[in-house]
Amino acid sequence: MASKTLSTAPRLARASIRPLQCLRKAPACAQRRAISAYGYEQAKALTFQDYGDPPAVLSLHGHSISPPHGDLMTLRFLASPINPADINQIQGVYPSKPTFTTSLGTAKPIAVAGNEGVAEVIALGSKPKEAGFKKGDWVIMNGPGFGTWRTHASARVEDVVRLDDAMREGISAVQAGTVSINPCTAYRMLRDFVHLKEGEFFIQNGANSGVGRAAIQLGKQWGLKSINVIRSRDDTTAEDRLKKELKDIGADVVITDAELQSQGVKDMAKEWTNGGRAPIRLALNCVNGKAATAMAKLLASEAHFVTYGAMSKQPLTIPASMLIFKDIHFHGFWVSKWAQRHPEDKKKTVADVLDMTRKGTFKDTPFDKIAWEWETKGEELISKVKDTLEGYREGKGVFVFGRT
Numbered sequence: 001m002a003s004k005t006l007s008t009a010p011r012l013a014r015a016s017i018r019p020l021q022c023l024r025k026a027p028a029c030a031q032r033r034a035i036s037a038y039g040y041e042q043a044k045a046l047t048f049q050d051y052g053d054p055p056a057v058l059s060l061h062g063h064s065i066s067p068p069h070g071d072l073m074t075l076r077f078l079a080s081p082i083n084p085a086d087i088n089q090i091q092g093v094y095p096s097k098p099t100f101t102t103s104l105g106t107a108k109p110i111a112v113a114g115n116e117g118v119a120e121v122i123a124l125g126s127k128p129k130e131a132g133f134k135k136g137d138w139v140i141m142n143g144p145g146f147g148t149w150r151t152h153a154s155a156r157v158e159d160v161v162r163l164d165d166a167m168r169e170g171i172s173a174v175q176a177g178t179v180s181i182n183p184c185t186a187y188r189m190l191r192d193f194v195h196l197k198e199g200e201f202f203i204q205n206g207a208n209s210g211v212g213r214a215a216i217q218l219g220k221q222w223g224l225k226s227i228n229v230i231r232s233r234d235d236t237t238a239e240d241r242l243k244k245e246l247k248d249i250g251a252d253v254v255i256t257d258a259e260l261q262s263q264g265v266k267d268m269a270k271e272w273t274n275g276g277r278a279p280i281r282l283a284l285n286c287v288n289g290k291a292a293t294a295m296a297k298l299l300a301s302e303a304h305f306v307t308y309g310a311m312s313k314q315p316l317t318i319p320a321s322m323l324i325f326k327d328i329h330f331h332g333f334w335v336s337k338w339a340q341r342h343p344e345d346k347k348k349t350v351a352d353v354l355d356m357t358r359k360g361t362f363k364d365t366p367f368d369k370i371a372w373e374w375e376t377k378g379e380e381l382i383s384k385v386k387d388t389l390e391g392y393r394e395g396k397g398v399f400v401f402g403r404t
Ligand SMILES: NC(=O)c1ccc[n+]([C@@H]2O[C@H](COP(=O)([O-])OP(=O)(O)OC[C@H]3O[C@@H](n4cnc5c(N)ncnc54)[C@H](OP(=O)(O)O)[C@@H]3O)[C@@H](O)[C@H]2O)c1
Pocket: 083, 084, 085, 181, 182, 185, 206, 207, 208, 209, 210, 211, 212, 230, 231, 286, 287, 308, 309, 310, 311, 312, 313, 333, 334, 335, 336, 391, 392, 393, 396
């Protein structure tokens, strides 16, 4: 793990870099914090010592990164989202654990939060150069657990995937920093469980999530029709606005979880599916609880039901008849495991989504930009993480790094 290899700068360099630069170059110092005295990079990271509630356990930690040598390169992060899995990881309930290390200069081991993001290569040792990396390259993480909520990091070649110039062309940092988890998850779930023909339906809950919006758009491009379930809003104007938003990106039908569980839903489903002649053969579930069971009831015999999240924190309850008489196939999907098993397919999937993004056929998920400058206080960043724990958000929180 890269963070194990981070070393702290000598005490003198660490303590004196900023003041030295400020004395020498006062105007530049006001714009940008000190860079690389003796080649050391100053970094800040949102870290935690113990698992727990994110606002209670996170803190902003400053440290130095040595000049890269051998197989190391130094990264400067550009954009890192706050995904539900990141929160679960800090809480200690996510299967992929981060690396706890003392190499960031603390007495007790700490871990850097965040799993997804895009970074720029700013310095390299010999091995990354031999592997074709150069300064200015953009890289995304090769797997979970790297720690992306930080300004800089030291990484090895195997920690990252380089976005070549063609992949990067016309792509913003936020687009690159959010491509590898949600769009890939939607893409694979639509492709890998059942072959849906053009005009066939899938149904999904959490339809306004990053994954849900990606599924709507990919499905549309591939000629599929979608039935999309969102949570009801007390504010009906906001609910209508959300329904319209999803229809604007390609959703055929958008209903609330209350409508899904209402008496007349089977008749409504018949209407949507041409009297049932267009069977619903795939369901994507990230919610569970009663709403997920109601969704499964709309599936055709021998359809596939894929669970990939647990937003309601409720169990998934399946009536035995669905297994015995309807022979519905229930699956789970975890993109991290899939990517580990299919690294080349992962790269192709990312390239394909970036290509659609470049062409304008795949739109960004609405996001809430959280500016992270060198001066940004830890409390500000942590309060933004806390905000993401509240439901009914307008957009995904994404750290966008400025002058760090
Ligand atoms: N298995 C995998 O490989 C994989 C990969 C990516 C994501 N995921 C999972 O997919 C899910 C969505 O992730 P994302 O990043 O796309 O999400 P996101 O953009 O952050 O959106 C969160 C979604 O969860 C819904 N939600 C929040 N609290 C809920 C609750 N108590 N009950 C029902 N729905 C609730 C939100 O609906 P409201 O707007 O109504 O609040 C929204 O649709 C998460 O569970 C995540 O862990 C899994």
